[in-house]
Amino acid sequence: MGWPDPVTLRGEHVRVEPLSPQHEPGLIDAVRDGELWRLWYTFVPPPERMAAEIARRLDLQAKGSMLPFTVFDAEGRIAGMTTYMNVDAVHARVEIGSTWYAKRVQRSPLNTECKRLLLAHAFDTLQCIAVEFRTHRFNAQSRRAIERLGAQLDGILRSHQRDAQGNLRDTAVYSITAAEWPTVRSHLDWQLQKPR
Numbered sequence: 001m002g003w004p005d006p007v008t009l010r011g012e013h014v015r016v017e018p019l020s021p022q023h024e025p026g027l028i029d030a031v032r033d034g035e036l037w038r039l040w041y042t043f044v045p046p047p048e049r050m051a052a053e054i055a056r057r058l059d060l061q062a063k064g065s066m067l068p069f070t071v072f073d074a075e076g077r078i079a080g081m082t083t084y085m086n087v088d089a090v091h092a093r094v095e096i097g098s099t100w101y102a103k104r105v106q107r108s109p110l111n112t113e114c115k116r117l118l119l120a121h122a123f124d125t126l127q128c129i130a131v132e133f134r135t136h137r138f139n140a141q142s143r144r145a146i147e148r149l150g151a152q153l154d155g156i157l158r159s160h161q162r163d164a165q166g167n168l169r170d171t172a173v174y175s176i177t178a179a180e181w182p183t184v185r186s187h188l189d190w191q192l193q194k195p196r
Helices: 021-032 047-062 109-125 140-149 180-191
Strands: 015-017 066-073 078-088 093-101 131-138 154-164 169-175
Touching: 015 078, 015 109, 021 047, 047 066, 066 093, 066 109, 066 140, 078 109, 078 154, 093 109, 109 131, 109 140, 109 180, 131 140, 140 169, 140 180, 169 180
Parallel strands: 093 131
Antiparallel strands: 015 066, 066 078, 078 093, 131 169, 154 169
């Protein structure tokens, strides 16, 4: 199918598996928890656009630029979506993005472990030289979450693209390099093991 191949990743708090049209009802339930599509600074599909968003992501996968996933919580309920995107097979780079989670799992170990699994697969299996994260400059919650992972701010791409309303978006770009991965891995493992 191409690089990277679809894969299912499992942890204690999360299971990440390739996105499928069959996941639509669970994704609709998840996105309704918190009405995430109402956030102005990010794109999360509303319930009535979920099928189109699944089709869009699967089309990009077929073109080799994305590997989309459905995220399941520890009980096996669908909790959201995440993606390897901006796939660069030549330079062995991916971005982890287009991520959203139901409100019920936000600020839980699910995100930390999800990112731990995706980063481990990117660095240890795919042999990536770097993994990027991008978010709107004004998405403070997302920026804090990315920084808690151990990613470093590379910079702000000013007037990078237009949002759904036509406004110019400044994009904060973060990354973790292969050389940093062992330390970041230890940090994430500690985050997952520490008492809460």
